[in-house]
Amino acid sequence: MSGFAAVLRKDLMLEMRSGRSTMALVSLALLVLVVLVFAIDSSVARGPEAAAGALWIALVFAGMLGASRAVLAEMENGCLRGLLLCPIDRATLYAAKLAASFSFMIVALAAAVLFTVLFFNLEFSGALASLAPVLILGALGFSALATLLAAISARARGGELLLPLLIVPLFVPALIAGVRASTVVLSGAPFSAARGWIGILVAFDVLFVTAGYLLFEHVVGEE
């Protein structure tokens, strides 16, 4: 487990010192929300339903950028080769990369929630606390998929185009469940009302964290 801690510590330290990824993610989440506010008339789209949708659009866009950053950064100057030479197995490397991009996404999401509350005239209330597990599950599932797929798309021509083409369709079930659960929670209903949707999110996360953990060794490594 020390290999996991070392790689995660490296990524977090790098981020603490430069702040590049999180700043980019927070700005992107903000801009997506701004675009939505202008694109959809506020007299039509308001309340928890619109806010939940906006939040998840921000999650998908910020997540795509964050995942490709976390992997692309390793492509520069042959960093990936250095990582692969470390005496760590590939699955541990995956777990560490997943943990890093997940924490960047959480920072961006916290900012996105704040902006959403302001832009969509929501209340700072207990509903936001029960929104947290929904978003954490969503971010975990997204980074699980994205870490695996970004390792693939980083090798392809025009990889930054390929990543959304692969991720978005695969993320559809979690997106549906996440938006529904967020709507339920934001509209003030008890958390248990969203149980079915939370179940789908948990299943999605378990499935793709496991799949990524087992399959990652096939997508990185000897060229």
Add this chain to the structure above:
Amino acid sequence: MSKRLHNLLGGATLVSMLVALYMVFVWVPTEADQGIVQRIFYFHVPCAWVAFASFGLVAIAGIFYLWLGGQIWDDLGCAAVEIGMLFCTLVLITGSLWAKPIWGTWWTWDSRLTTTFVLWLMYGGYLMLRAMADDTPQVAKFAAVVGIVAALDVPVVIVSVRLWRTIHPAVLVTRQGGHGLEDPRMVVTLLVSLAAFTLLFAWLLMLRFSELRMRARLGTVAREIALARFRAGAA
């Protein structure tokens, strides 16, 4: 041997397809409520069957590729996904053509439609991956991994879309309740059509697969020739 199997399979496909066409357009009685449009059903369902079978084959080929290795499995996955995409597109088109007169709309976010569409998007991404990464040596591994991940996603998509549609109020009542296959001839026609499309699937798969195998062999031969030339020059 392979050549004979080719001809046999091609001939069987042709004959069964002609029989199916005759049954669909002439022999089977017209459905009472929906009229002539309902006949598209005999193409729609076999297309869906072929598409789903192909996507299943993509996942199986991916598992075997990662497990045993070998270009053969990658070629199988490549051939299967192309056929799957073709028939998945046909499912969406024939469904749309049927839905316009019957449901009054080309498209509705019914659970089956949505699931099929999401599958179409997923395997479209898989095809893009094959196209965009075809010059990297690991493209076969990448494709195998994405093929497996996509197959894992299918049950979650089905469950989430179903739950989404039952909770969301349906604008149109879109259950396909009662295709009304009361007449036994309808069932027979559907079965014959299914058989014809399965043969077509096998034939197309074989054609594309053997073409990919030939391409791989050609690459090997070209490398051997280049090596022989190099040795002759060095001697």
